[in-house]
Amino acid sequence: METTKPGLTSGSGPATERGERTRRKLLSAAEGEFGEKGFHNASISSITQRAGVAQGTFYLYYRSKEEIFRALVEHMNRTMRRHLSEAIEGASNRAEAERIGLEAFLRFCRDHEDLFRIVMESQFVDPEAHRWYFQTLAGGYAERLRAAQAQGEVRTGDPYTQALALIGIAFFMGQRHRIWDDSPPIEQALETATNLIHRGLCPEPPPQG
C-alpha cells in the first residue's frame, strides 16, 4: 500500500510557483513543530498555524502526518550528505577527512537540532524511512572506507561495519551535545574522539628509540 520507497516521494500537490512556496512553508513549519514537540505531540493544526495557512491546505501537499514526516527525513538526508561531502572535500587523507567530517557533523547537529531529532525519532515513527536513512549514509561512508583501505590508509575489516561504528560514535556524540547538559567544549570532545577513531583504545606504543 503505502510502501512508496523513500527517495522517490517528494510530495505531490499544487505545482505552481505559489504552490511551491506553500509547500516550503509547510515543510519548514513541520520541521520546527516535530523538532520541538516530537511526532506524537506535534499537531497538524499547529503546523499550519506556524505556516500561516488553513488546516485544509496541509492536505493539498501531504497526504498525512506520516508523509510530511518522511519528507523531512529525506530532506535531512539530502542536506546532511551534501553538507558533509562539501566539508571533507578538501581533506588530503582519510585521517583528516575523519576529523573534519566529525566536526562538521557535530556542528551540523547543533545547528539543526530539529532535523537531528526527527531522524532519531523516525526509528519509532517510520522504521522504513529510518533504515533507508542510515543505510544510505552508511553505504556512502563504507564506499569511502573501502577506497581508503585499498590505499592502505585504513585498517582492513568489513567497511560497512566500520562505517556503522563510526556513524554510531558520531550520532551518539551529536546527541550528547543536543540533549545533555554535561557536554564539554566541542573541541575537547572532538580531540578525544578523533584520537580514539584513529588509534583505537590501545595505548600508544612507547616511542621507539
Next chain:
Amino acid sequence: METTKPGLTSGSGPATERGERTRRKLLSAAEGEFGEKGFHNASISSITQRAGVAQGTFYLYYRSKEEIFRALVEHMNRTMRRHLSEAIEGASNRAEAERIGLEAFLRFCRDHEDLFRIVMESQFVDPEAHRWYFQTLAGGYAERLRAAQAQGEVRTGDPYTQALALIGIAFFMGQRHRIWDDSPPIEQALETATNLIHRGLCPEPPPQG
C-alpha cells in the same frame, strides 16, 4: 508536576504480597506493550488486558502512563548493568573486557528487544530518564576506563568522552541487529568492531624488522 528523580520512584501502591504480584504483572505487560507498539501506540487498556487485571487497577500502582514507562527504563538500567558487570567479571585486562562486554551487550539486546527499544524511545518520551540512563551507564564505564588509563591499558583522553563513543558504537550496532535486515553474523561484526575499538582506524604498523 513534581519531577521525581529517576532512581527514586519505584512505583507505589498496595504493598501486600498480592499487590506485589500485581505490580510485577503490570510491569511485565507494559514491557511487552511498549516494546511492540512504542509508547504512543501502546494503551493502558492493552496493558491491563495483558496483565489480566481491570483497567482501574493500573492506577493503584502507577500514577500515569509516563510513570510506568520510567519505571521500565530504570528496570532496564539495573538489569543491563548487572548483566554486563557479571559478563566482564572474569576479564583479565581491559581489552578483553571490551570484547566480552560488547558481545554480551549485543546478545542482551537481541534477547531483550523490548527493553532496548524502550530505552531508545525514552529519549522522546522522558528525556530526563533517558539522560539519567546514559549518564549512569557512561559514568560507570568512564570509571573503568580511567582506572585502565592509570594502569596504562588505555590511551589517554577524557574517559567520559571515550565511554560515550564506545557506548555509541555498541548501541548503534545493537540497533542494527534489532531493526535492520542486513546484519551479518554477530561474530563478524564483533570482530571488525573490536578491532576498531582496540586499534582505531589506523592501519597496522608494518611489521618491524
Next chain:
Amino acid sequence: METTKPGLTSGSGPATERGERTRRKLLSAAEGEFGEKGFHNASISSITQRAGVAQGTFYLYYRSKEEIFRALVEHMNRTMRRHLSEAIEGASNRAEAERIGLEAFLRFCRDHEDLFRIVMESQFVDPEAHRWYFQTLAGGYAERLRAAQAQGEVRTGDPYTQALALIGIAFFMGQRHRIWDDSPPIEQALETATNLIHRGLCPEPPPQG
C-alpha cells in the same frame, strides 16, 4: 474483515445490567437520529446527546457509526417479522392473511417511520445488511406462498418472485404513506391493493349466469 454476517453481531461492550441499559439508550437514540436525519447527516455526538451519555461511551458499545446502523437494521428485521407473524396468525386462509398482513405492515410503517427509513437507506449504507434484510423477509414469505400453492390457494409460479412482488407493493405503499402527502385514507388504498393482489389487473369475469 468486517464481514460479520448480520444476524450474528448483536453488539459487544459492557455486559452488566447498567451496560445493557446504556446500550438500549444508545440504540434507541440512534433510531431517532438516523430516522430523522438520515445516515450521513446523523452524528455520533447527536446520538450520545440524545442518549444522555458522553461521546466516548458510544464506542464502548459499537465500533462505528456503521455498526450501530446495522444493528438497527437487524432490530427492525426481528421486530417487523414478529409483528407480522402475530398479525396473520389468526387468518383462516391465504387471502385473508394477505389482507391482514398488508394492513399490519402499513400500520407498522406508520408507527415506526424511523425504522422504515433506516431499512430503506441501508441499501446505500450497508448493501449487505440490506440484502440480508430482504432475503430473510422474502424467504419466509415465499415459504408461506409455497405452502399455499400446495393447498391450491395461490396461483402457481416461483414463490420467491411472488414474494418479492408482494413485498415491493407493500414497501412502496408504505413509503407513499410515509413521505408523500397525497396519501388517501389507509383503508381505501388497502382495498384497491388487496384487490389487485388477489385478482390481478384482469377485470372480473362477468358474473356467470
Next chain:
Amino acid sequence: METTKPGLTSGSGPATERGERTRRKLLSAAEGEFGEKGFHNASISSITQRAGVAQGTFYLYYRSKEEIFRALVEHMNRTMRRHLSEAIEGASNRAEAERIGLEAFLRFCRDHEDLFRIVMESQFVDPEAHRWYFQTLAGGYAERLRAAQAQGEVRTGDPYTQALALIGIAFFMGQRHRIWDDSPPIEQALETATNLIHRGLCPEPPPQG
C-alpha cells in the same frame, strides 16, 4: 434557500456552445460518480476530474452538489418516461402493454444502473425531487389505467393506487436485479410477475366445462 421546483431548474451558467458541452460533461461525470459512490461519498472534485475540468468550473454551472443531483433525477425522469412510452407504443391492449412495459423497465434498469440508483437515493438526498419523480410517473401511469378501466380492460379501483402498486413491483424487481445476487433469468421473473399482475394471487378458476 429558495426551493426551485423540480421541472424548472435545468442548470444555468454559460450558454455558449462550448458552455453547453461543458455542462453535459459535468452531468455525465456526475451520473457516474453518484451512481458508483452514492451521493455522500461522491465528491465534487472527483466529478470535475472525471469531466476533465477544474474544480471551480463546476460552480459556473451548478450552484451546489444538491443541484446537480436534482438535475440528474430530472434527467432520469425524462429519459425513462420517453423510453417506456416508446416501448409500449405498439401494444395492442393493456395486458400486453403491462408486460412489455415491465420488461422494458427491467432492461432499462440493468442498462442504467447509475441513474436507477440515483433515483432511489434521491429519497434521502432530496425528498422533494423524489416525490416529484414518482408522482409524475404514477400520474401518467394512472392516466393510462383509468383509460383502460373505461374500456373494461382493467379491474375497477383507484387507478392511482393501482399505479403505485405496479410501480412498486417494478422497482422492487429492478432493485433485485441490480444489487442482489440471487436473481433468476429476467424472463422467468417476468413470467411470474406478469402473471401476478394480470391475474392476482388467486388460483386460476378450474377450467369450465
Next chain:
DNA sequence: AATGAATGAGACTTCATTCAT
C-alpha cells in the same frame, strides 16, 4: 485490593465552496 463503566478533550482528516488570477 479490585472492578469496569463512564468521561471528554483533542486529534486527524475530508470536502463543499470561494476567489484571485
Next chain:
DNA sequence: CATGAATGAAGTCTCATTCAT
C-alpha cells in the same frame, strides 16, 4: 469561460484517567 489554490467547519474516533461499587 476557466483555473486551481486556499479555506475552515464539522465529523469520527481514541484513550488516559476517574469514580462509584
